[in-house]
Amino acid sequence: MPVQWAATTHPGIRRTSNEDSYCSRPDLGLFIVADGMGGHVAGEVASRIAVDAIEAFIGETASDDSQVTWPHPVDPLLGVDGSRLKSAFHLANRRLADEVAAAVDLRGMATTASTVLLKDERKAMLAHVGDSRIYLFRDNELERMTDDHSWVEEQMRAGLLSPLEARQHPWRNVVTRALSGGEDPEVDVKEVKLQPGDRLLLCSDGLSSVVPDDRIEEILRAQPVPTEACQALVDEANGAGGPDNVTTLILQIDAP
Ligand code: CA
Numbered sequence: 587m588p589v590q591w592a593a594t595t596h597p598g599i600r601r602t603s604n605e606d607s608y609c610s611r612p613d614l615g616l617f618i619v620a621d622g623m624g625g626h627v628a629g630e631v632a633s634r635i636a637v638d639a640i641e642a643f644i645g646e647t648a649s650d651d652s653q654v655t656w657p658h659p660v661d662p663l664l665g666v667d668g669s670r671l672k673s674a675f676h677l678a679n680r681r682l683a684d685e686v687a688a689a690v691d692l693r694g695m696a697t698t699a700s701t702v703l704l705k706d707e708r709k710a711m712l713a714h715v716g717d718s719r720i721y722l723f724r725d726n727e728l729e730r731m732t733d734d735h736s737w738v739e740e741q742m743r744a745g746l747l748s749p750l751e752a753r754q755h756p757w758r759n760v761v762t763r764a765l766s767g768g769e770d771p772e773v774d775v776k777e778v779k780l781q782p783g784d785r786l787l788l789c790s791d792g793l794s795s796v797v798p799d800d801r802i803e804e805i806l807r808a809q810p811v812p813t814e815a816c817q818a819l820v821d822e823a824n825g826a827g828g829p830d831n832v833t834t835l836i837l838q839i840d841a842p
Pocket of ligand 1: 621831
């Protein structure tokens with residue numbers, strides 16, 4: 587598949603541990619960013635478990651003759667790939683439940699997950715839970731493809747906070763939906779048609795809660811090379827104080 591990718595992750599300026607995890611599996615067309623919560627160790631464990639569980643299920647269901655048992659049948663509204671992602675998210679959630687049941691010090695851990703599953707160079711299936719974002723950068727314009735499942739975004743949608751107030755709010759990190767080992771969460775699934783030259787950016791809120799969208803757009807315009815753009819975005823978040831772990835992952839769709 588004609589795609590280039592790059593990723594950068596950094597603990598930020600004020601934290602010593604990094605609870606973000608990511609995965610790049612171009613052979614599966616799968617890319618994931620997950621942002622763990624639950625304090626030192628538990629947050630790292632949560633995001634890694636989720637990434638590994640999603641990656642495993644997508645890998646096991648990659649071929650038509652797969653013998654793997656799905657947690658849900660294929661949903662005609664989501665199609666095969668959308669249903670694969672939803673099932674993968676729910677299996678990840680159940681893995682978290684098993685781990686919490688086995689280790690009391692992991693209680694309260696949770697993670698976001700945002701994934702891109704490329705069908706081919708013309709189509710991608712996106713799925714996410716939480717406030718890690720996916721953006722599409724096309725023709726020099728940035729468009730956000732995901733809604734944050736976060737307290738501040740709900741307040742903004744209700745007209746009670748401005749984007750600037752949301753970025754500065756003490757509750758800006760509070761997520762309203764996550765993989766936490768509780769009931770299977772609702773997963774937002776969306777198909778995106780791709781064009782050559784498109785870039786998809788996946789990021790944790792360590793970027794988007796401190797760097798406004800118009801600044802992310804400027805950086806992507808100035809940095810056409812995915813590796814350099816990933817690093818420039820992380821540098822920008824850290825330059826703005828680096829209050830949180832920050833992960834950036836960019837896919838560049840090339841002409842077939
Ligand atoms: Ca975070």
